Amino acid sequence: MSGDSVHTKRTACRLCDCPDFDVAFGLEPTPPANAYLKSSELGVAERCFPLDLYVCRRCHHAQLLDIVDPSVMFRHYAYVSGTSPVFVRHLQDLRDEVLGRCLNKTPFMVEIGSNDGTLLQLFRDKGIKVLGVEPAENLAAFANENGRPTRNDFFNSDTADAVKAENGTGAHIICANNVLAHIDPLQDVFAGIKRLLDKDGLCVWEVSYLVDVVEKGLFDTIYHEHVSYHSVGPTIGFLKNAGLELFAAQRISTQGGSIRFFVQHAGGPYPLDKSVQELLSYEKKLGLETLEPFKALAARIAASSKALCDKIAEAKAAGKRVAGYGAPAKVTTMMHHFHLGAADIEYLADENPLKQGLYTPGKHVPIVDVAPIFENPPDYVVIFAWNFARSIVETRRAFVDNGGRFLIPLPSLLEVNRENIDHYLATTRN
Numbered sequence: 001m002s003g004d005s006v007h008t009k010r011t012a013c014r015l016c017d018c019p020d021f022d023v024a025f026g027l028e029p030t031p032p033a034n035a036y037l038k039s040s041e042l043g044v045a046e047r048c049f050p051l052d053l054y055v056c057r058r059c060h061h062a063q064l065l066d067i068v069d070p071s072v073m074f075r076h077y078a079y080v081s082g083t084s085p086v087f088v089r090h091l092q093d094l095r096d097e098v099l100g101r102c103l104n105k106t107p108f109m110v111e112i113g114s115n116d117g118t119l120l121q122l123f124r125d126k127g128i129k130v131l132g133v134e135p136a137e138n139l140a141a142f143a144n145e146n147g148r149p150t151r152n153d154f155f156n157s158d159t160a161d162a163v164k165a166e167n168g169t170g171a172h173i174i175c176a177n178n179v180l181a182h183i184d185p186l187q188d189v190f191a192g193i194k195r196l197l198d199k200d201g202l203c204v205w206e207v208s209y210l211v212d213v214v215e216k217g218l219f220d221t222i223y224h225e226h227v228s229y230h231s232v233g234p235t236i237g238f239l240k241n242a243g244l245e246l247f248a249a250q251r252i253s254t255q256g257g258s259i260r261f262f263v264q265h266a267g268g269p270y271p272l273d274k275s276v277q278e279l280l281s282y283e284k285k286l287g288l289e290t291l292e293p294f295k296a297l298a299a300r301i302a303a304s305s306k307a308l309c310d311k312i313a314e315a316k317a318a319g320k321r322v323a324g325y326g327a328p329a330k331v332t333t334m335m336h337h338f339h340l341g342a343a344d345i346e347y348l349a350d351e352n353p354l355k356q357g358l359y360t361p362g363k364h365v366p367i368v369d370v371a372p373i374f375e376n377p378p379d380y381v382v383i384f385a386w387n388f389a390r391s392i393v394e395t396r397r398a399f400v401d402n403g404g405r406f407l408i409p410l411p412s413l414l415e416v417n418r419e420n421i422d423h424y425l426a427t428t429r430n
């Protein structure tokens with residue numbers, strides 16, 4: 001490690017400790033993507049940190065080496081999972097899948113990074129004993145106030161020991177949704193999972209899948225909070241070193257494309273599913289052990305950037321107004337890498353009330369309610385939450401019916417207007 005108290009640079013692979021890397025994809029430096037600002041903070045200097053994606057030369061794990069202190073990023077966190085009905089449905093499916101597989105019929109369930117406790121509540125609804133571990137103080141407090149028992153802490157081997165001691169039993173189910181890609185000391189997390197997991201327990205974790213990042217051009221999921229971009233190949237060896245075993249893997253649609261890993265103790269009771277070998281073969285076919293897919297991705301992103309920036313410049317030159325829809329964390333990566341700012345995008349409309357009234361990190365684009373899009377409509381609205389583009393176009397089609405045009409920046413620039421909206425909705429799946 002080198003650096004200062006806020007920014008450090010890893011010198012060894014997060015999974016296998018190898019010190020040798022290749023740069024897979026260089027992105028423009030940004031502030032932390034979720035460091036939204038209040039108006040009173042706009043005059044305070046923000047730090048930008050390098051944002052380059054590296055690949056380990058030994059295990060081929062794709063990762064960031066520039067680490068921003070998690071206490072800077074995660075102690076107050078604006079994302080609340082319970083706010084999205086689509087995501088709640090996804091969590092119900094996850095719960096049913098896990099309960100269908102779990103061999104223990106009176107399980108104790110622990111969730112790592114339990115957010116507002118939405119998944120805990122879904123398990124509680126089935127009469128299951130649960131405990132969340134959540135580092136964000138505001139979310140842990142919210143969960144506890146709503147009867148979803150939550151420990152306000154980072155998950156590591158010490159936390160695992162404490163949870164086991166306090167509950168008098170290991171966990172039969174450990175869930176970790178969209179959280180393990182955020183954790184730098186991943187070896188210690190899996191040491192904790194190994195110690196906390198009961199002998200017939202299963203651990204299920206979901207993360208963005210590197211294959212989807214590469215295939216769909218999801219480069220904007222790369223930001224400092226996501227320090228790992230997981231794939232099956234490096235994960236098998238990593239788990240083996242931790243005394244664990246990957247016994248099944250499923251591709252799922254969340255976050256634009258994710259993977260659900262099923263893990264047990266090495267030699268545990270769950271049969272090895274063929275999905276592991278199938279996905280491993282697919283990754284090899286894609287060339288994920290080489291730099292070629294990343295070079296192709298960089299070229300595609302450069303083309304998307306040029307198309308969107310040209311379109312916005314053309315609209316601005318014609319006196320048109322351009323706003324944005326959605327202020328997800330990924331907007332920070334895209335705006336910095338595409339060199340877009342408040343001069344290009346008047347405001348971002350976002351349904352999340354926790355984000356309304358704030359400004360985007362670095363670029364200081366104001367975030368407002370969605371109402372202005374209809375009450376005083378701009379000419380163009382860029383859908384920055386582009387992985388939800390279809391449902392946004394469908395629910396907000398009044399904007400298009402009134403003459404507005406949506407711009408969907410990725411996977412390649414698409415304009416949705418009065419002429420093509422019906423065709424778009426009929427032929428597009430989210």
Ligand SMILES: [Zn+2]
Nearest residue numbers: 013016056059
């Ligand atoms: Zn490695």
